[in-house]
Amino acid sequence: MRIVIIGAGVIGLATAWRAAQGGAAVTLVDPAPASGASSVAAGMLTPVSELSYGEEPLLRLGLASRDRYGAFAAELAEATGLDTGYRDDGTLQVAFDADDLKLLDDLRAFQESLGIPVEALTGRECRKAEPMLAPGVRGGLLAPEDGSVDPRRLAPALLAAGERLGVRLVRRRAEGVLVEHDTAAGVRLDDGTEIRADKVLLAAGPWSGDLGGLPAGTVPPVRPVKGQVIRLRTPVPFLRRTTRGLVKGSSIYLVPRADGEIVIGATQEELGFDTRVTAGGLWELLRDARELLPGITELEFAEVTAGLRPGSPDNAPLMGPTALPGFYLGTGHFRNGILLAPVSADALAAMLLDGPVPEVAAPFSPARFSPEPQ
Ligand code: FAD
Secondary structure, rough: EEEEEEEEOHHHHHHHHHHOOOOOOEEEEEEOOOOOOOHHHOOOOOOOOOOOOOOOHHHHHHHHHHHHHHHHHHHHHHHHOOOOOOEEEOOEEEOOOOOHHHHHHHHHHHHOOOOOOEEEHHHHHHHOOOOOOOOOOOOEEEEEOOEEHHHHHHHHHHHHHHOOOOOOOEOOEEEEEEEOEEEEEEEEOOOEEEOOOOOOEEEEEHHHHEEOOOOOOOOOEEEEEEEEEEEEEEOOOOOEEEEEEEEEOOOEEEEEOOOEEEEEEOOOOOOOOOOOOOHHHHHHHHHHHHHHOOHHHHHHEEEEEEEEEEEEEOOOOOOEEEEOOEEEEEOOHHHHHHHHHHHHHHHHHHHHHHOOOOHHHHOHHHHHHHHOOO
């Protein structure tokens, strides 16, 4: 089975690795591997604290992926000797004022109605858990099983693991899909070269809607959703675990790493392919971060970046076959692509190799956006 995967972000990389483990001859096509959202993302693995009303199937997919992460990271470390910065030390979500606490209470009731274990903490208990929190913090929720990973370590580990199993990386842009006899037959690159394959997977993140040569009805409805993040550095531990906050209704998160990096994020902006960093975006992030953790302004500034999330109409990924035989989608992972990488890779590799697909992936077929009646 020859498979070509367009895009080497975490989704393409993880699927390439799993498909190669399943015996496929895999070619990854990307002019700049892991240069998209996967290089900007904070790496939170927080299906519980990210829970939104009406997104229960996405929650189940997120929980299934989070529960795979420990073994996934260990398997990668074993295969490559590379550490992914995986942590499973929980996520604390705190409320800045009384209105924020009301929102968190509602969230807790919703989480409990779905049988998800979370622990309600008083303001004092929050500060005991995270001593750098501001004295005024009203209360919070601890999701003990959520965690984080460092996407900038994860992507190279996935690439190395794939290469060890023979995954070939072609550093070129895919311009279009080759279609022969109404079936996908490979991809055409920007230098005119053709790579022939039995199956083609499109995993080009927010650029997935731009590929040429696709018949009507197979172009994924994916759009870029901009997010700005700030990276700080601290020589001494500042936060013990991922800390999310509601500050006068707006959301902020801080993700600490063992090497002293702290990622603060993120804005959410509908501005097309714009990746400019703006003064207003940075101000909002620092303003809210300082309200929660006043000491944050003492830390060293390291980097500021803007990335593009692959957004879809229902905030959920599109994974599976399309109306074009041999052409598959693995895109639209929006805010959760790092979290969803393990389960997406298992599902996509199984689809490409005609194996058993995990049940939790069933609701994410691209067919839900098909113009044809189901
Ligand atoms: P990408 O990582 O964008 O990769 C797409 C790849 O396709 C790129 O390498 C690009 O070069 C390549 N490509 C594009 N066009 C072509 C072409 N024509 N030919 C060949 N290659 C092509 N998720 C979480 O789970 N937790 C988080 O905490 C989190 N935080 C985030 C914070 C921010 C600010 C942002 C922007 C995103 C965040 N995300 C988070 C979301 C996550 O980053 C994405 O869902 C995930 O990275 C998507 O991965 P991908 O492989 O689909 O796309």
